[in-house]
Amino acid sequence: MPRKPRVQSRHSRSGTGSTASPSGASGSTPRRAGPARRSEPPIFWQCQSCGAPVEPQFGTGIDSWCPSCQAVGTVAGMEGQYPSPPLYGAWAARQARRKEQEQTQAELTDLVQLHHSLTKQEQIMKRTKTHTGTFHCPTCFSEVELVNEESLKCDKCKGPLAQGSLDEIWADDDDEED
């Protein structure tokens, strides 16, 4: 069975075309799709060091650079598939794990910050809860000077203390009774 050199001529059809076309005669003729690149399977570029997929703009071979691991000269390509799928799998697993870790870390940071702000609020509330100044008991008419006192209770009758000195109260009472 005589072999036809068809397979070979298919690739270099435009270059060594038998029928001499008027090359260069008319610039308006649309360029024929020479090597049928579109029908070829896409090339998948991958860093052979870390397994990350690498965009073709990062180069290939010696002049390549991997944006994932910053390695130089590690990018290789293969038609239709990554040169090393297991390497890609390992890389993808690492990425997923790192993402998870980052998320956990972020959640942890949020929690810590929340705790901090809550503690701060608590401290502020505690601080504002204490009472300093002149207070009096409206039940037994005793006057007390408080400094950072938390409870507003009369020592004698355990009743609630009111702000202000007794003098002010007497003055008010006088006004009301008049």
Ligand SMILES: [Zn+2]
């Ligand atoms: Zn890499």
Ligand SMILES: [Zn+2]
């Ligand atoms: Zn009292």
